[in-house]
Structure formats: C-alpha cells, structure tokens
Amino acid sequence: xxxxxxxxxxxxxxxxxxxxxxxxxxxxxxxxxxxxxxxxxxxxxxxxxxxxxxxxxxxxxxxxxxxxxxxxxxxxxxxxxxxxxxxxxxxxxxxxxxxxxxxxxxxxxxxxxxxxxxxxxxxxxxxxxxxxxxxxxxxxxxxxxxxxxxxxxxxxxxxxxxxxxxxxxxxxxxxxxxxxxxxxxxxxxxxxxxxxxxxxxxxxxxxxxxxxxxxxxxxxxx
Amino acid sequence: xxxxxxxxxxxxxxxxxxxxxxxxxxxxxxxxxxxxxxxxxxxxxxxxxxxxxxxxxxxxxxxxxxxxxxxxxxxxxxxxxxxxxxxxxxxxxxxxxxxxxxxxxxxxxxxxxxxxxxxxxxxxxxxxxxxxxxxxxxxxxxxxxxxxxxxxxxxxxxxxxxxxxxxxxxxxxxxxxx
Numbered sequence: 001x002x003x004x005x006x007x008x009x010x011x012x013x014x015x016x017x018x019x020x021x022x023x024x025x026x027x028x029x030x031x032x033x034x035x036x037x038x039x040x041x042x043x044x045x046x047x048x049x050x051x052x053x054x055x056x057x058x059x060x061x062x063x064x065x066x067x068x069x070x071x072x073x074x075x076x077x078x079x080x081x082x083x084x085x086x087x088x089x090x091x092x093x094x095x096x097x098x099x100x101x102x103x104x105x106x107x108x109x110x111x112x113x114x115x116x117x118x119x120x121x122x123x124x125x126x127x128x129x130x131x132x133x134x135x136x137x138x139x140x141x142x143x144x145x146x147x148x149x150x151x152x153x154x155x156x157x158x159x160x161x162x163x164x165x166x167x168x169x170x171x172x173x174x175x176x177x178x179x180x181x182x183x184x185x186x187x188x189x190x191x192x193x194x195x196x197x198x199x200x201x202x203x204x205x206x207x208x209x210x211x212x213x214x215x216x217x218x219x220x221x222x
Numbered sequence: 223x224x225x226x227x228x229x230x231x232x233x234x235x236x237x238x239x240x241x242x243x244x245x246x247x248x249x250x251x252x253x254x255x256x257x258x259x260x261x262x263x264x265x266x267x268x269x270x271x272x273x274x275x276x277x278x279x280x281x282x283x284x285x286x287x288x289x290x291x292x293x294x295x296x297x298x299x300x301x302x303x304x305x306x307x308x309x310x311x312x313x314x315x316x317x318x319x320x321x322x323x324x325x326x327x328x329x330x331x332x333x334x335x336x337x338x339x340x341x342x343x344x345x346x347x348x349x350x351x352x353x354x355x356x357x358x359x360x361x362x363x364x365x366x367x368x369x370x371x372x373x374x375x376x377x378x379x380x381x382x383x384x385x386x387x388x389x390x391x392x393x394x395x396x397x398x399x400x
C-alpha cells in the first residue's frame with residue numbers, strides 16, 4: 001500500500017500585497033507632509049471659524065508668547081528684505097552693528113526677541129547658541145518704549161512695492177497689553193490690515209454664518 | 223523568517239546523484255514591509271494635518287479730525303468688555319449713570335446677547351464695540367472677533383476701555399487684584 005504523504009503546508013505568507021499597501025501609504029504621506037518648522041517659541045494659537053489658508057510668501061510675523069513677550073521675524077527666503085530691515089534699524093537706532101552681526105540676522109531661523117540694547121550681543125551668538133537660547137526678554141512694546149514700531153517700519157521700508165503679509169501669531173494665554181502694544185506699533189506705521197494666525201474650527205450650527213454657508217454665500221471677509 | 227523548510231530533502235533520486243537544488247523565486251518581503259511601516263509611522267507623526275488659518279483684521283485709522291470719525295448711533299451700539307477668566311461685561315447703548323444696564327455674562331452666552339441685539343436693531347445702526355481689559359487674554363480677543371464673523375456682525379471695533387468702565391469691572395470682581 002502506498003504511503004499517503006500529507007503535503008506539508010507552507011507557512012510562507014505572500015507579503016507582496018502588504019508591501020504594496022505600505023508603500024502606497026508611504027508615498028501618500030511623503031507627498032502630503034509638510035514639516036513642522038522648528039519653533040523657537042512654543043505658541044498655542046486660538047481657533048477661529050476662518051477658513052482662509054495663510055500666505056506663505058513675504059511673511060512678516062509677529063509672535064506673542066504665552067508670557068506676553070513679543071518676537072519679530074521675517075520669512076527665510078526674503079534675505080534681501082531682511083538685509084534692508086537690519087540696515088534700516090541699524091541706521092535709525094545707531095546700533096553700529098558689524099557685518100558679521102548683520103549676517104547673523106539674515107541667517108536661517110533668526111527670530112528677534114531682544115530689545116535694541118541687547119541686539120548686538122544677541123547677534124554675536126552662534127547658531128547653536130541661538131537655538132539653545134531660551135531666556136528671550138522680548139521686544140518692548142509698552143507705551144513708553146515701543147521698539148516693535150521700528151522693526152515694523154523697517155519691514156515696511158524693505159517690502160516697499162511688494163505685498164507684505166503681516167501676521168500676528170499669539171498664544172492663547174497672552175494678555176491684552178502685549179497685543180495692544182503690537183496693534184499700536186502697526187497703527188503707527190499705518191499698517192491697518194493684518195492677519196491673525198489661528199487654528200481651524202467648525203462653524204456652530206444655527207448661527208448666521210452657518211446659515212449663509214449653507215446657502216452657499218461666499219463671504220468676502222473670510 | 224516566515225517560511226519553514228518544506229523541501230523534503232533527498233530520497234527520490236537515490237544516493238550519489240547530485241541534485242541541483244531548485245531555488246525559489248520568492249523573495250521574503252517581510253523586512254521591506256517592516257521598513258515601509260516604519261517610514262509610514264515616521265511621516266504620520268511628523269506631518270501637520272491641520273494647516274493654520276488666517277483671520278483678517280482691519281483696524282480703523284486713528285484720526286483727530288471730528289468729521290472723519292465714524293459716528294456711532296448710541297442706541298445701536300453694544301459694548302462688550304472682556305475681563306479676567308472669560309468673564310464678559312456688556313451694556314447696550316450708553317452706560318447709565320448708575321451702571322444699571324451694566325451686565326455680566328460669559329463666552330457661552332454672549333452669542334445670544336449679540337444675536338438679540340442684532341435682531342432688535344436697525345442694521346444700519348448696529349455696531350459692536352469691543353473693549354478688552356488688561357486682564358483679557360489673546361484667546362478671549364480672538365474668540366470675540368470670531369463671534370463677530372460667526373454672527374455676521376458687519377461693523378465692530380476694537381477700542382480702548384474707559385477708566386470709568388474699568389472701575390465698574392473692578393468693583394464687580396472682573397479684574398485681578400494687581
């Protein structure tokens with residue numbers, strides 16, 4: 001009698017399908033991802049119903065930290081404008097900054113969070129020192145000494161003839177006086193239009209805006 | 223790894239016969255899957271899904287000239303003052319001498335106050351005046367501005383609070399002691 005031989009079943013699982021799925025997802029995430037820019041100051045923005053995406057070009061960003069300290073920076077790619085801003089501020093305030101210090105301002109990730117009196121020594125720091133620099137005193141914005149006005153003026157001069165996207169990014173816990181100081185600095189430079197960076201939020205049902213959204217009315221202000 | 227050796231070694235061809243072992247064309251893809259998922263996890267964690275949005279704010283120009291100033295019909299005005307801990311003080315029209323129309327509410331109920339005022343006022347005259355106290359947080363301000371767009375309030379202004387109002391709020395416990 002012939003021996004009945006049970007064929008040994010292979011435990012090999014075909015991984016091809018799984019690989020396909022994995023790499024499909026991978027390519028999706030690679031293509032859609034936008035890296036979080038390393039933030040020097042952690043800011044938790046409030047939410048709003050606004051659906052307008054923020055502009056990415058020619059950004060002049062004023063950040064208000066949770067402790068009410070104010071910071072100023074210009075987007076990385078606008079090196080020419082950055083150069084003009086620092087030249088303008090240097091001239092106006094007679095800071096006598098060296099070329100190396102000016103170059104430090106143009107350097108990537110250069111966020112300004114110090115008064116003019118400390119600007120020179122702050123710009124002397126190397127890139128590594130800046131990234132570990134935690135104790136920013138912030139730009140003074142009080143009514144007696146609003147240094148942000150000068151920075152905004154510099155930005156206005158530098159971006160002359162171009163559209164400048166003025167943005168204010170404030171932390172939830174920042175108090176009104178800092179924001180008031182920022183508004184004052186902008187007003188003094190006749191910069192009456194600006195954008196507040198917020199995180200998206202749904203429109204509550206039953207409200208007027210919700211109704212007009214339902215009716216398909218495009219709101220120009222949004 | 224996920225494969226057991228199933229080739230029954232030997233036998234059939236007899237001893238001495240050199241057997242050319244048939245190599246499988248199947249490649250073990252497990253490490254590739256591992257790598258794929260590792261990268262997926264990485265990208266999932268680093269990606270920012272909700273893009274920040276921008277809320278536009280237009281400020282009125284400060285002007286000394288009387289004729290350039292926007293006149294607000296007093297009856298159509300709703301003044302909203304933002305105090306500490308999300309407290310909101312408000313009054314309609316002008317503040318009464320004795321402060322009798324000075325009321326307190328919070329962020330949950332302010333919407334109905336705005337809507338009621340909006341419904342009961344001539345749209346031409348309706349204006350909301352927002353006055354943050356020094357104790358108001360940035361979140362409060364953005365929330366109330368957001369409330370303006372939610373309720374489609376066309377005219378609103380962010381202005382300085384009057385000392386008299388600040389005093390009333392202080393009495394009502396809407397300010398921190400400092």
